[in-house]
Amino acid sequence: MLENFSISSIIAGSVVVFSLAILAYFGWKTLITSDLFQKGINLAQAKDYEGAEAAFRQVISLNSTNDVVRLFLGDVLNKQGEVEEAIALYREVISRSPKNPDAYLRLANVLIQQQQPEEAKTNLLQAKDLLQKQRQPEKAQKIANLLEQINAKS
Template sequence: MLENPTSSIIPALVVVLSLSILGYFAWKTLITSNLFQKGINLAQAKDYQGAEAAFRKVISINSTNDVVRLFLGDVLNQQGQVEEATELYQEVIRRSPKNPDAYLRLANLLMQQEREEEARTNLIQAKDLLQKQRQPEKAKKITQLLDKMSDKLSQS
């Protein structure tokens, strides 16, 4: 019995389509990774505007990357754009409430603004998350910081 020629074309098309999709995502990942590394390098070189542009481009390609948002918040903070940095950290907390880094960065920003009570709340949240995530050393450092804050408050 002869095989229908179209019956072998369909599986071939499926394979070609699948490989094309994989290729697209590999390319997108490579571009994103290179831009992210560029942003890190620019931030380390204190080229905060360049880093900001790189991180914003990464977010435009991959809108779900919270790590990039945290780094973008850091460079915005370095440029004195505290309000926008605060909004980014809060956005990461809303999107990923179990991310202790977002709470820590927000707490740091709040301490810079001398908003100790809000900073303390975020530090406690970060400490609790780190304990749940089995990172006792980091949690211990936050506990020590909270103790220093309490001591400072009681001396006032």
């Protein structure tokens, strides 16, 4: 009986230690990721786009599911003239998170710069619809106004 209690205690203690180790690991990883993300934002604001790109790529290597970082990386790549790679990142985010209006907006912005107004309008319409569904009517109205301006120029 005492022997079973000792084995149970050892197993329970091992599970607790293992669980705490996992929590510590994820806490550390989250802290590192957060610091790198903030570093990337600061570097981008300082117009150090290469440094920002490196920081954002590190964040993605640590957390491959973070679409917000992909959007910022796309912005930085666009600023560096890497337009095709930026477009690919925005499309990847749209494919992964089709209800993310920011991805459609960023893609539309680059497409306007690339003289592709029809595809830009399609993405703006999608963003507007999503913002309306997400109960953000002010942002949706701004996009509607932008669409009117684009249509007036056409």
